[in-house]
Amino acid sequence: MKPKPASIPAVLCRDLWKSFGEETARIEVLRGVDFRARFGELSFIVGPSGCGKTTLLSVIAGLLNAERGSVELFGENVAGLSGRERIKFRRRHLGFVFQQCNLLPALTAAENAAVPLLAAGWKRRAAIARGTELLVQLGLEARVRAFPTKLSGGEQQRVALARALVHQPRLVICDEPTAALDHAAGEAVMELLAAAALRPDSAVIVVTHDTRVFRFADTIAHLDDGRIARPKTPSP
Numbered sequence: 001m002k003p004k005p006a007s008i009p010a011v012l013c014r015d016l017w018k019s020f021g022e023e024t025a026r027i028e029v030l031r032g033v034d035f036r037a038r039f040g041e042l043s044f045i046v047g048p049s050g051c052g053k054t055t056l057l058s059v060i061a062g063l064l065n066a067e068r069g070s071v072e073l074f075g076e077n078v079a080g081l082s083g084r085e086r087i088k089f090r091r092r093h094l095g096f097v098f099q100q101c102n103l104l105p106a107l108t109a110a111e112n113a114a115v116p117l118l119a120a121g122w123k124r125r126a127a128i129a130r131g132t133e134l135l136v137q138l139g140l141e142a143r144v145r146a147f148p149t150k151l152s153g154g155e156q157q158r159v160a161l162a163r164a165l166v167h168q169p170r171l172v173i174c175d176e177p178t179a180a181l182d183h184a185a186g187e188a189v190m191e192l193l194a195a196a197a198l199r200p201d202s203a204v205i206v207v208t209h210d211t212r213v214f215r216f217a218d219t220i221a222h223l224d225d226g227r228i229a230r231p232k233t234p235s236p
């Protein structure tokens with residue numbers, strides 16, 4: 001991919017519209033969303049339950065198509081790529097943490113964390129060592145060989161975070177990454193995300209209700225009534 005000038009945002013969403021359901025049961029979730037996330041920044045999206053935060057993240061990640069509007073990642077209109085190119089782009093450049101963790105049940109925590117590296121052709125040992133390193137940073141040293149069904153919700157969430165960061169993607173997208181965590185674990189997660197966002201060619205987007213972690217944000221965008229209010233810099 002061509003290097004992009006710094007003036008291009010990492011993520012640029014213009015006038016996104018998305019609804020679910022038919023006729024009388026139809027709900028308009030996104031109603032003209034404009035959003036941008038800059039390189040080197042940790043961007044938060046907040047808003048009431050059901051306002052469309054997960055829907056917006058899914059559209060940004062290319063997992064859902066909007067009915068109208070456009071999404072550019074690193075200056076590239078990903079919807080314009082062929083199916084194969086889009087999968088390759090996503091695998092290489094994106095890391096996700098979903099609200100449901102979607103870990104692979106037959107793999108241990110360390111193997112789950114290593115999946116993006118294995119998919120990129122890394123040797124198994126090196127990939128698992130790198131996955132384990134991240135799990136240790138997230139306080140899961142004692143759980144690296146455990147299978148997902150033996151992990152608590154908060155432990156599963158941290159394994160999913162390790163998997164999202166392990167291949168150093170340019171864009172990390174996290175849906176409520178600290179929801180199931182206590183204060184100390186939540187801080188460890190946010191510190192890793194803040195470090196990932198510091199890289200000048202990377203960006204991190206976090207959806208959260210967790211006011212304890214708002215101070216980590218470089219910008220906070222409020223989604224309500226299907227639109228984003230003008231992003232504000234958080235007060236110190």
Ligand SMILES: Nc1ncnc2c1ncn2[C@@H]1O[C@H](COP(=O)(O)OP(=O)(O)OP(=O)(O)O)[C@@H](O)[C@H]1O
Pocket residue numbers: 020021027029047048049050051052053054055056099
């Ligand atoms: N696949 C779907 N089919 C029908 N309705 C949907 C679908 N996905 C989401 N919705 C509805 O769209 C609205 C927005 O959902 P979304 O999951 O984006 O909200 P959210 O802001 O992430 O909420 P929360 O904070 O509770 O996670 C909700 O009213 C939800 O019920």
Ligand SMILES: [Mg+2]
Pocket residue numbers: 053054055099175
């Ligand atoms: Mg949600």
